Amino acid sequence: MATAVPAPKPNVHAHTRYWVVPAIRAIVALAAGAIITFTRDAHTATFGLIVFGAFAIVDGLATGILSALLAGRRVTRTLFAVQGAIGVIAGVLALVLSGSGLGLFLYLVTVWAALTGFLELYNGIRERSRDAAARDWLITGAMTAVLALVLLFAPADAILAIGLFGAWAVIVGVFQAIGAATLRSAAHTPSRRAESGS
Incomplete structure (x- = not known):
């Protein structure tokens, strides 16, 4: 019986503090979406590559670390x-090759969205009965994979392509902000119950 006690500790730690991850990812995504939406003459391939590059690096570091x-x-x-x-x-790659044009923007964002969307979707599916954040991973992964499909079949137009990425960033950012708040609330519920019971 004593060996079963330490097992829940990693999961409790994840649920009590994991909300920080979607919160930071939400800020990064909303910032990218806001920059694309409110910057004048923003819909050029170079601008799109710079914004996507900065977003992908910060989001990647936050997600991974x-x-x-x-x-x-x-x-x-x-x-x-x-x-x-x-x-x-x-x-x-987006930042280093930011002058390479629309073709590179479409290629990089599509490949990035397909790969990261699939990985997050897979994490959500495999953890759906074990982790409170799994539903959010599943939905975020699905929306990112959809972005890849839309960009793959959309006309090669800079305004449309960068606008689609900006719209995705806003939608995902709002969703992740809601998810972060929900996870934070759920993480504090057991401690409140413990305090009330003591």
């Missing part, structure tokens, strides 16, 4: 580390 520290299971942490690395690589 913070999930490695706060997520529950080892496989989950590994998958998020891979997802974060993909974001950082895509972001660095």
Whole structure:
């Protein structure tokens, strides 16, 4: 019986503090969406690559590093580390090659969205009965994968492509902010119950 007691500790740690990850990701996504929405003459390939590059690097670092520290299971942490690395690589390429035109923007964002969307969707599916954040991973992953499909079949137009990325960033940012608040509230519920029972 004594060996069963330590097992819940990693999961409790993940649930009590993991809300920080979607909160930071929400801020990054909303910032990218706001910059695209409110910047005049923003819909050029160079501008799109710079905004996407900065977003992908910061989001990738937040996803990879913070999930490695706060997520529950080892496989989950590994998958998020891979997802974060993909974001950082895509972001660095976007910034280094920011003058390469619309073709590179479409290619980078589509590949990034397909790979990271699939990984987050997979994490959500495999953890749906074990982790409170799994539903959010599933939905965010699905929305990101949809972005990849839309960009793949959309006309090669800078205004449309960058606008689609900006719209995705706003929607995902709002969703992750709500998810962060929900996870934070759920994490504090057991402690309130414990305090009231003592």
